[in-house]
Amino acid sequence: MNAIVDSRTLDPKKLIKGATGDWEIVVGMEIHAQVTSKSKLFSGASTEFGGEPNDHVSLVDAAMPGMLPVINEECVKQAIRTGLGLKAQVNLRSTFDRKNYFYPDLPQGYQISQYKSPIVGEGEVVVDLPESGGQITVGIERLHLEQDAGKSLHDQHPTMSFVDLNRSGVALMEIVSKPDIRSSEEARAYVTKLRTILRYLGTCDGDMEKGSLRADVNVSVRRPGEPFGTRCEIKNVNSIRFIGQAIETEARRQIGILEDGGAIDQETRLFDPSRGETRSMRSKEEAHDYRYFPDPDLLPLEFDQAYVDALAQHLPELPDAKKARFIADYGLSPYDAGVLVAEQEQAAYFEAVAKGRDGKAAANWVINELFGRLNKEGKDVTTSPVSPAQLGGIVDLIGEGVISGKIAKDLFEIVWTEGGDPRELVESRGMKQVTDTGAIEAAVDAVIAANPDKVAQAQAKPTMIGWFVGQVMKQSGGKANPQAVNDILKAKLGI
């Protein structure tokens, strides 16, 4: 293992206030990401979520006498892909170790993991901070493959616990960050970004509700400029929001102890979201002695660079590259580009809309109208009732001056609820913008004639023209071209 290095420069904005002065939070994370694969890491049993308890259990998963693990090559490929996606070193030789402990949902009495030499070494993740702005780089220490455990069910019988081994042996990637995170916002943003990368790569579905992504969060605090403090590890936090809460809560607890003259005990803690506190699980003294040693049932995992290169060739465009391309090719703001690339499907939707159109206009419509509406209805782009072609049609109609932006919103609503071709809808429902200057002039004249007092006011204060525009638009049922209305009003009012 490498020595722990402080890679960050102190940012006073990130400090939190204690009773006796400022403190800096230091966070490092171990993310357990379930590998997307059909079968388990060392057996042919299905990894499908759900199913009756113990439906997906092979003789190997149940640790029957004489059973042997056989590595699943697909899981190896997924780990390599992930390593590449984290710009990390992929180790051409790695080994599997046994981590020994007794637990009813651990059938072998040991977990097969990679302790001494992991499949992936150091890498990094660039993280945008949406709330405070700016960007940080979080170092990756390592990524290794390991088996998940089963699940103990304590609520099935009055005096006994049951064990479900469906998850037993499912492949996990443990992704260990360096202690490069300095606030709960950074931590949330890091996990969000990591999740995005994994989902782009297709190596983990990132579904935290199903437990596909879980975090062990290491938290310590220190006075600015001081060396790292003693850390506590908060185990198994299963939502991004809870990660943020757990860090805040734990940091406050540690600051309280330190400010009272106490010392932090290195220990493992649990976060209880319902009570908003972390609780001690076990102290350093109670820590297990896992008696790690190389698993003699498995040969070292070896492949050559060509194998890695072949996988690298088929990697999808990753979020950072896509974001840069969106900024360069479509002229998007970094913020908009960041929002669009957060999910691959969103980015694809945007590109389908933007193709051959104005990128900024497309981004506006996708982000503001479409995402807004999707959010409200609890949908995502994959289940959007408005297709990219339909949304593109709306953007075209605005661009061509056929409809105004306001009418476009009405049109979007119609397409959302009723469907149909936007251009045909505009025709059939008479939503076309009035660009006929004669008709507009008549409306302008009528408004001017009816409001002589306002005319005098407008001539004294030209910004009053807005009121006239409003009146004319009202008369036209919103269909008049606002620019034409403006121009004609200016001429007629002499302002």
Add this chain to the structure above:
Amino acid sequence: MTDLTDLTLAEARDALKAKQASSTEITGAFLKAMEAARGLNAYVLETPEQALAMAKASDEKLARGQGGALEGLPLGIKDLYATKGVRTTAGSNILCNFVPAYESTVTSQLWRDGAVMLGKLNNDEFAMGSSNETSAFGPVSSPWRREGSNAALVPGGSSGGSSSAVAARLCLGATATDTGGSIRQPAAFTGTVGIKPTYGRCSRWGIVAFASSLDQAGPIARTVRDNAILLRSMAGHDPKDTTSVDIAVPDYEAAVGRSIKGMKIGIPKEYRVDGMPAEIEALWGKGAEWLKAAGAELVDVSLPHTKYALPAYYIVAPAEASSNLARYDGVRYGLRVPGKDIQEMYEKTRAAGFGKEVRRRIMIGAYVLSAGYYDAYYVKAQKIRTLIKRDFEEVYAQGVHAILTPATPSAAFGIGEKGGADPVEMYLNDVFTVTVNMAGLPGIAVPAGLSSEGLPLGLQLIGRPFDEETLFSVAEVIEQAAGRTRLPDAWW
């Protein structure tokens, strides 16, 4: 034909082919012999119905002129091999009720080739022992006795049921396993032949694990030829065991009787240990002479790290065992002794389920892997292992084809005679055999004569990786020169 149980496996095979006997007759003869020999405690489970059904099926095949290499030949199976639907205990209380839903790869290959299962053979608990005294089913007696004595002797271990059954003619051959000498030492103690093939030659899938990096399956049978026949069926690559090696299995029997003229046989000076009985030393010399007479060239070789092999073995093997045996926790199968909570259930189950020697090795293993001791014990033992391996590589690089050593430092001892106070006394039995497991090499034990008390003594030949053929050729020379051991007449 006088007694069908006196036939060697090769003779029985030929008799079946020539239709001089049927499998049902041969199998029936063995079942009868087994029944009469229950006092030896070689079998922990007899499967007569299954045996006769398999024999009948074989007879039908043979009648049609069909059948595999082992068609109709009745065998005993060490109880470490999982046999589908047939209780498999590994000689332990903790698996007293365990009936596997699967068949080990090695036994399934035997059945594929037509062999008949007579039953499950006793062994030291989880193969931990050198005398078959640690079995939950009690000790096995050797059919051998010292001249003029009725004292029960051990058949060696851990494959003591296998060696005793073969020597007492309770099967044509038996499966066995060898982690530190558990095939070769019992073979040597009972005047039978046993080969531990190269690590990776046979699949370990479905064999209850003792120490994964050392365990290897192999046969015990009455002759070198019988071993060659059995190993051909047992060996082979298995995708379910990634430590098994994908190298074609040769026709081992063809190597039996092949000339050894011009072969270089190494005589390692380090195997001349303190306190070794003169008769063992004399036997070793005699063996060397036989090989020389057959045209081999004897060369003095050095394996300098030999003396560290036994202590290193007793770190590596228990370390792996402590982890391999963690699965016997009372949760999913096997023995469960209830407790007030899970911790107490574990403790009571494992205390009741494991015998003393197994508990000792689990504790040694947990100790040598624990934080603070890992480097001093486990890592150091692995380094020694590398050096032992290198010793052999250097000898083989000098053109040596095989190495000749004694198989055991003594002849068989009495039941209850050894290891009572000091377990190391028992561990010393493996002094000549553990090096072979540590280096992953093939080794064969072949009877070479009798001790002054009339007990069999064996020699060991150690081969190059995956060169079992040379071992069969050289062992055959010894077997021919020594003359086939006359197995003891039934007193049981």
